[in-house]
Amino acid sequence: MQEQYNFTEIEQKWQDHWDQTKMFKKTEDPDKEKYYLLEMFPYPSGKLHMGHVRNYSIGDVIARHLTMKGKNVLHPMGWDSFGLPAENAAIKHGTAPAIWTRENIAEMREQLKTLGISYDWDREVATCQPDYYRWMQWIFIKFFEKGLAYKKKNPVNWCPSCQTVLANEQVVDGECERCHSAVGKKDLDQWYLKITDYADRLLTDLETLDGWPTKVKTMQKNWIGKSTGAEVDFAIKDFDKDLRIFTTRADTLFGVTYMVLAPEHPYVKDLVSGTDYEKSTADFMDRLQYMTDIERTSTTLEKEGIFIGRYAINPMNGKEVPIYIANYVLMDYGTGAIMAVPAHDQRDFEFAIKYNLPIIPVIDPKNPEIDLYNLKEAFEAEGDLINSEQFNGKNNVVAIDEFIAFLEEKKIGTKTTNFRLRDWLISRQRYWGTPIPMIYCEHCGWVAEKFENLPVLLPTDVEFTGKGESPLATSKTFQNTTCPTCGGPAKRELDTMDTFLDSSWYFLRYTDAKNENAPWDKEKSDYWMPVDQYIGGVEHAILHLLYARFFNKFLFDLGLCPSSEPFKNLLTQGMVLKDGTKMSKSKGNVVSPEEIINQYGADTARLFILFASPPEKELEWSDAGVEGSYRFLNRVYRLVSELADETKDAADTYKVDSADDKELAFVLNSTIKKVTEDLGTRFNFNTAISSIMILVNELYKYKEIEQRNKALLKYSINCLILLLSPFTPHICEEMWAGLGHKESAYAESWPSVDEKALVKDEVEVVIQINGKVKDKITVANGLSKEEFLELAMKNDAVSALTEGKTILKVIPVPGKLINIVIK
Numbered sequence: 001m002q003e004q005y006n007f008t009e010i011e012q013k014w015q016d017h018w019d020q021t022k023m024f025k026k027t028e029d030p031d032k033e034k035y036y037l038l039e040m041f042p043y044p045s046g047k048l049h050m051g052h053v054r055n056y057s058i059g060d061v062i063a064r065h066l067t068m069k070g071k072n073v074l075h076p077m078g079w080d081s082f083g084l085p086a087e088n089a090a091i092k093h094g095t096a097p098a099i100w101t102r103e104n105i106a107e108m109r110e111q112l113k114t115l116g117i118s119y120d121w122d123r124e125v126a127t128c129q130p131d132y133y134r135w136m137q138w139i140f141i142k143f144f145e146k147g148l149a150y151k152k153k154n155p156v157n158w159c160p161s162c163q164t165v166l167a168n169e170q171v172v173d174g175e176c177e178r179c180h181s182a183v184g185k186k187d188l189d190q191w192y193l194k195i196t197d198y199a200d201r202l203l204t205d206l207e208t209l210d211g212w213p214t215k216v217k218t219m220q221k222n223w224i225g226k227s228t229g230a231e232v233d234f235a236i237k238d239f240d241k242d243l244r245i246f247t248t249r250a251d252t253l254f255g256v257t258y259m260v261l262a263p264e265h266p267y268v269k270d271l272v273s274g275t276d277y278e279k280s281t282a283d284f285m286d287r288l289q290y291m292t293d294i295e296r297t298s299t300t301l302e303k304e305g306i307f308i309g310r311y312a313i314n315p316m317n318g319k320e321v322p323i324y325i326a327n328y329v330l331m332d333y334g335t336g337a338i339m340a341v342p343a344h345d346q347r348d349f350e351f352a353i354k355y356n357l358p359i360i361p362v363i364d365p366k367n368p369e370i371d372l373y374n375l376k377e378a379f380e381a382e383g384d385l386i387n388s389e390q391f392n393g394k395n396n397v398v399a400i401d402e403f404i405a406f407l408e409e410k411k412i413g414t415k416t417t418n419f420r421l422r423d424w425l426i427s428r429q430r431y432w433g434t435p436i437p438m439i440y441c442e443h444c445g446w447v448a449e450k451f452e453n454l455p456v457l458l459p460t461d462v463e464f465t466g467k468g469e470s471p472l473a474t475s476k477t478f479q480n481t482t483c484p485t486c487g488g489p490a491k492r493e494l495d496t497m498d499t500f501l502d503s504s505w506y507f508l509r510y511t512d513a514k515n516e517n518a519p520w521d522k523e524k525s526d527y528w529m530p531v532d533q534y535i536g537g538v539e540h541a542i543l544h545l546l547y548a549r550f551f552n553k554f555l556f557d558l559g560l561c562p563s564s565e566p567f568k569n570l571l572t573q574g575m576v577l578k579d580g581t582k583m584s585k586s587k588g589n590v591v592s593p594e595e596i597i598n599q600y601g602a603d604t605a606r607l608f609i610l611f612a613s614p615p616e617k618e619l620e621w622s623d624a625g626v627e628g629s630y631r632f633l634n635r636v637y638r639l640v641s642e643l644a645d646e647t648k649d650a651a652d653t654y655k656v657d658s659a660d661d662k663e664l665a666f667v668l669n670s671t672i673k674k675v676t677e678d679l680g681t682r683f684n685f686n687t688a689i690s691s692i693m694i695l696v697n698e699l700y701k702y703k704e705i706e707q708r709n710k711a712l713l714k715y716s717i718n719c720l721i722l723l724l725s726p727f728t729p730h731i732c733e734e735m736w737a738g739l740g741h742k743e744s745a746y747a748e749s750w751p752s753v754d755e756k757a758l759v760k761d762e763v764e765v766v767i768q769i770n771g772k773v774k775d776k777i778t779v780a781n782g783l784s785k786e787e788f789l790e791l792a793m794k795n796d797a798v799s800a801l802t803e804g805k806t807i808l809k810v811i812p813v814p815g816k817l818i819n820i821v822i823k
Helices: 007-021 050-068 084-093 097-114 130-145 195-208 214-224 250-255 267-272 278-288 346-354 396-409 506-512 522-528 543-557 593-600 602-611 623-647 659-682 685-703 710-724 729-738 785-794 796-802
Strands: 034-039 072-074 149-159 164-166 184-193 226-236 242-247 258-261 305-313 320-326 337-340 413-419 438-441 445-448 480-482 489-492 533-537 570-573 576-578 762-769 772-780 807-813 817-822
Touching: 007 097, 007 602, 007 729, 034 050, 034 506, 034 522, 050 072, 050 533, 050 570, 050 576, 050 593, 050 602, 050 659, 084 097, 097 593, 130 149, 130 445, 130 543, 195 214, 195 226, 195 543, 214 543, 214 570, 226 250, 226 396, 242 250, 242 258, 242 337, 250 396, 258 305, 267 278, 267 305, 278 305, 278 320, 337 346, 396 413, 506 522, 506 543, 593 602, 593 623, 602 623, 602 685, 602 729, 623 685, 623 710, 623 729, 659 685, 659 710, 685 710, 710 729, 762 785, 762 796, 772 785, 772 796, 785 796, 785 807, 785 817, 796 817
Parallel strands: 034 072, 034 533, 258 320, 533 570, 762 817
Antiparallel strands: 149 164, 149 184, 226 242, 226 305, 226 413, 258 337, 305 320, 438 445, 438 489, 480 489, 762 772, 807 817
16 A cells, blocks of 8 residues: 555546446346436536536445445446537537537546446446437337327417527526527427326326435425316307316305406407407517516416406306406416406405405305405305305305216316326427427328438538527428328428437436347346436426336336336435535536545545535535545545554454453444444435544554454454445545455445444443433443342442432433432
């Protein structure tokens, strides 16, 4: 071993060794228990940030520990490499997206290797590579063949100046981020996947995910948004179509005082056509073009609307109620129309107050603090029905089923289950994404490309002007083709896929990443799937995780994967903060992983980020904490270096002789037990590292005694290195080799606990008087309750504390405490 801890040389040395020996390459082994560990793959932006370092270090500790425990651990990495930033770079700098992405991947791959992460790089995938998106297109065609992919019109963000479609993130305060023109809406035919066909299963199967955080399951449950209620038809005065709404509160139908349509509702233009309300309605709709759906549904949004001059007929009592359009109702939610009951819904109440609309209470909660006919706010309390004709006097909750039965009997409504979840819009008017493998023929309609013609490659003869509906339209070689069905002239789809599709099945491709004949071999996916532990940020709790579950269920239904759910356990790590806020270039509080690694080494960066906070909690960056981690590693290195010669010829097995031996053996085995438990299920890396630090202190203490047990010392140092190796692999490999071991520490078995060493001859017990700690005494371990009580009561400390007092009760807990109740 070198005398000094030279992390630069050591880390490079072992990274080269791992690469050359393919240390982390894994294959299927039916004789070993498999464990599939996966961190969410990154977008190749070009630089790792501290959030990446935390995510991948957490995963690497688990992978290394379980490998040493004898499991066959699959730990792959790849790149979610399609997306808008590459296209923006092409527009801004003239760099082809493929080149920009490839350079970023190369840089980030090297950064990951400098961290010493134990990835099987032979399984690397990049979603922008044709060998990956060929199978993405194949999966899309399977959706199409099963009737789960379809096309319909949908409004998109449109910049009239740039003459292009904008993603939501490119719209800032209603303006184009590039030219600052006001952004409008434009209807385009776009592709959808029918995720709603899987809504019930996506919801129900959340109950099977015992290894997922409750918070994440609740977020998905709310996003899917299952609700049971009734669809009710309201006739429209002097109009030949009924207005259908969905409500979970059929008991409040008599309290409806107005109706609200989404401005995009297909009835609106017909209802105002040729009336005095046509212009004001058009102006209102134009104004809403500059608002996103998120802004329109915000709880802080001021509710605005206009009367469109029409009335609906309440089917329960025949009363006319005015019809409004408003900014807070969206066409994509429910039926695009709502019945408003301002007495019992706060949003409706605020709207009614603003526009001086009637408020009719239909529930009496028998609460003297609520003035039913002078309400200050809406209330949802349970009570007896009022103003509800034949239903008066009945409990409103109990009566819901009676209302629905009445609606069905009169054929004006039906009991219905509704979902908040909408079908997934997957079309993007972008270049840098997977081409949608569909062809339009005037004779045959939309037809899927033939399998043998996949992948439909992205053309290279495109112009990145930032204008137009799709850059693919600028290619002279891409659009015109022949129909796969009839052979006639046809045109290719010019949209590309939402990048969320690419990340919805990559975990399956890792099981057989280089397969050229299928997306993966089923025997291999059957061996590895499902993912045993998935790790990533909580910001992906809804969209990515929901879409991945949807894809996996679809592929399971096709018989292509062994389980309905893709991820058995989920860990969502907290953010890395500095000065109390998320690291951000704009805030000037970014800490570069590269700088930390250059100054202190990758092992120090890993140790600090794993020690500073439990993985699921936010982590506050601390320069002092980094320096402390560096000092600790130097301390460990010096300890091992100093003892290497002394212990090299010692026996491999040890016998405990002295009290000092017993204490070291106790601390050693306590540490093995603690670290094993903390890494096994709880992932309490910070407390595991803390216990290792205690062991190091004990070894330094033991090193100072004259009669050292060299065999015990050798065994303890070996165990220390193995326990620390998942956290700081480079320095541990160096120390392990320095002790004369030929095999890698990664290939060694995890240390086992000697339970006998955990039994002490003497224990320290607490003396409590009336429940308060007064003293501590040392007694023999293993005493019976009676022996412990007798010994404790004879103790001088206990005698002094109870002198002159009346002992009412004595509560002994052998080996722990004695509580004496006195007066």
